[in-house]
Amino acid sequence: MPMKETQDATNLTELIHTMERMERENAQVSVDDVVHAVGRRSFGPLLLLAGLITLAPIIGDIPGMPTLMAVLVLLTSSQLLVGRETFWLPKWLLKRSLSRQKFDKALHYMQKPAKWVDGLLGVRLAWMTGYIGIRVTAFACLLVALAMPPMEFIPFSANGAGLALTLFGLGLVARDGLMLALGFLLTGVTFTVVVMSLI
Numbered sequence: 001m002p003m004k005e006t007q008d009a010t011n012l013t014e015l016i017h018t019m020e021r022m023e024r025e026n027a028q029v030s031v032d033d034v035v036h037a038v039g040r041r042s043f044g045p046l047l048l049l050a051g052l053i054t055l056a057p058i059i060g061d062i063p064g065m066p067t068l069m070a071v072l073v074l075l076t077s078s079q080l081l082v083g084r085e086t087f088w089l090p091k092w093l094l095k096r097s098l099s100r101q102k103f104d105k106a107l108h109y110m111q112k113p114a115k116w117v118d119g120l121l122g123v124r125l126a127w128m129t130g131y132i133g134i135r136v137t138a139f140a141c142l143l144v145a146l147a148m149p150p151m152e153f154i155p156f157s158a159n160g161a162g163l164a165l166t167l168f169g170l171g172l173v174a175r176d177g178l179m180l181a182l183g184f185l186l187t188g189v190t191f192t193v194v195v196m197s198l199i
Contacts, residue, residue: 019038048173049169075093
């Protein structure tokens, strides 16, 4: 049976609302809390989440956060490619956390742009979000994840990777093949910039 790639959330605003409804008993928000909220079978939302965290100034600027998100994307992408239906993540990754205050502030920061982004989404080139398209996307995300750790030392390149992951996540969540196409294009541009910076 193919892995389920869609959750109740069909756009960015709905994903943010899903995270806002998380339990608020603790002062910290762990990776496990977020993964539990979006679902362990949800490749699109997890990609979108990793991209947004990498992009968000409040969270993404925390040292090591892009690398942490790269590990999350690397593990989920590779497991999707080998056919797993539920993602396994190590305890050390699930236990990583940040303050509830920073998490809530980041969600609030993303609400207005989310409404604008959702207005751009539509079911287009839906064949790109099918079985083969999802796995091609997973392979591209795996390459992005492998490149993200050194990107922390190249100005703005991690932002390009975060935006590419966000586009991939949006494309899968909304079944918008155009967003996937833009993600592939941005991935190519980002890799070109990184290679040129290293030469």
